[in-house]
Amino acid sequence: MDPRYDIPRRAAGGGGGGSANSSPALGSQSRRRKMPPRPADFKLQIIIIGSRGVGKTSLMERFTDDTFCEACKSTVGVDFKIKTVELRGKKIRLQIWDTAGQERFNSITSAYYRGAKGIVLVYDLTKQETFDDLPKWMKMIDKYASEEAELLLVGNKLDCETDRIISRQQGERFASRISGMRFCEASAKDNFNVDEIFLKLVDDILSKMPLEVPNKELSNSVLSLQPEPEVPPELPPPRMRCC
Numbered sequence: 001m002d003p004r005y006d007i008p009r010r011a012a013g014g015g016g017g018g019s020a021n022s023s024p025a026l027g028s029q030s031r032r033r034k035m036p037p038r039p040a041d042f043k044l045q046i047i048i049i050g051s052r053g054v055g056k057t058s059l060m061e062r063f064t065d066d067t068f069c070e071a072c073k074s075t076v077g078v079d080f081k082i083k084t085v086e087l088r089g090k091k092i093r094l095q096i097w098d099t100a101g102q103e104r105f106n107s108i109t110s111a112y113y114r115g116a117k118g119i120v121l122v123y124d125l126t127k128q129e130t131f132d133d134l135p136k137w138m139k140m141i142d143k144y145a146s147e148e149a150e151l152l153l154v155g156n157k158l159d160c161e162t163d164r165i166i167s168r169q170q171g172e173r174f175a176s177r178i179s180g181m182r183f184c185e186a187s188a189k190d191n192f193n194v195d196e197i198f199l200k201l202v203d204d205i206l207s208k209m210p211l212e213v214p215n216k217e218l219s220n221s222v223l224s225l226q227p228e229p230e231v232p233p234e235l236p237p238p239r240m241r242c243c
C-alpha cells in the first residue's frame with residue numbers, strides 16, 4: 001500500500017499492532033530503522049458536492065488512488081480519502097470528503113460543509129439537470145459552509161465531448177457570478193485536469209494562510225483550528241462504498 005495514503009479512522013485506533021520493525025528481538029537492526037516521515041504542516045479538509053452521478057467519487061479516487069471505476073455504486077452518506085501533498089514548501093495532509101449527490105442525504109452531508117476549507121462543486125457537462133441544480137448547491141454552501149471556503153466549479157466528463165450539452169462558456173459564466181469561484185473542466189476517466197483541480201484549490205487556500213509562522217506557533221494555531229474530526233461526533237461513521 002502506498003504509504004502516502006492512510007485511512008485515519010484505522011490509524012486513530014492507536015493500537016497499530018506492532019510491526020516487525022518494532023520488535024525488540026531485532027536488536028541492532030532496529031537502529032537502522034528509517035526515520036519516520038516528517039509530519040504534515042497543515043491539515044485541510046476539502047468537500048466534493050454536486051448532483052448524483054456527476055463523478056464526485058471518480059474525481060476523488062482518480063486524485064487519491066489514480067483509479068477509475070466504470071460502474072460505481074452511488075455514495076451513501078459520505079466517504080473520505082486522505083492524500084498528502086507538498087505545496088509552497090509545506091506538507092499538507094488533505095482529507096477529501098465525497099458526499100452523496102442524492103437529496104435524501106442532504107441532512108447528513110450538510111454537517112461536513114462547515115469544516116471544509118475548499119469546496120469542489122461538480123456538474124456533468126453532458127447532463128443539463130446537473131447544471132440546473134447548481135443554484136440549489138450554492139444555497140447549501142451559503143447555508144452550511146464557512147464564508148472563507150475556497151470554491152471551485154468543475155464541469156466533469158470532458159472526455160464525452162460529443163455528448164456535451166453545457167458549453168464551457170456557460171460554466172464560466174456561472175462561476176463568474178459567484179465571488180471568488182474558480183472554474184475548470186475535467187475528466188476523471190481520462191485523468192484530465194484532476195490533479196490540477198485539487199492542487200489549485202489547495203494553493204488558493206494556502207495563499208490566504210500565514211505560512212511563515214514558526215512551526216511551534218503553527219501547531220498551536222492553524223492545526224488546532226483544524227482538528228481532524230474524522231467524523232463529526234454527532235454523526236454515524238461514513239459508510240464505505242464498493243464498486
Ligand SMILES: Nc1nc2c(ncn2[C@@H]2O[C@H](COP(=O)(O)OP(=O)(O)OP(=O)(O)O)[C@@H](O)[C@H]2O)c(=O)[nH]1
Pocket residue numbers: 050051052053054055056057058059069070071072073074075076099100101102156157158159160186187188189190
Ligand atoms: N465518461 C466519463 N464517465 C465518468 C467520469 N467520471 C465519472 N464517470 C462515470 O459516471 C458515473 C457516476 O460516477 P460517480 O463518481 O459514482 O458519481 P458521483 O457523483 O459520485 O455519484 P453519487 O455518489 O451518486 O452522487 C460512473 O459510472 C462513472 O464511471 C468521466 O470523467 N467521464
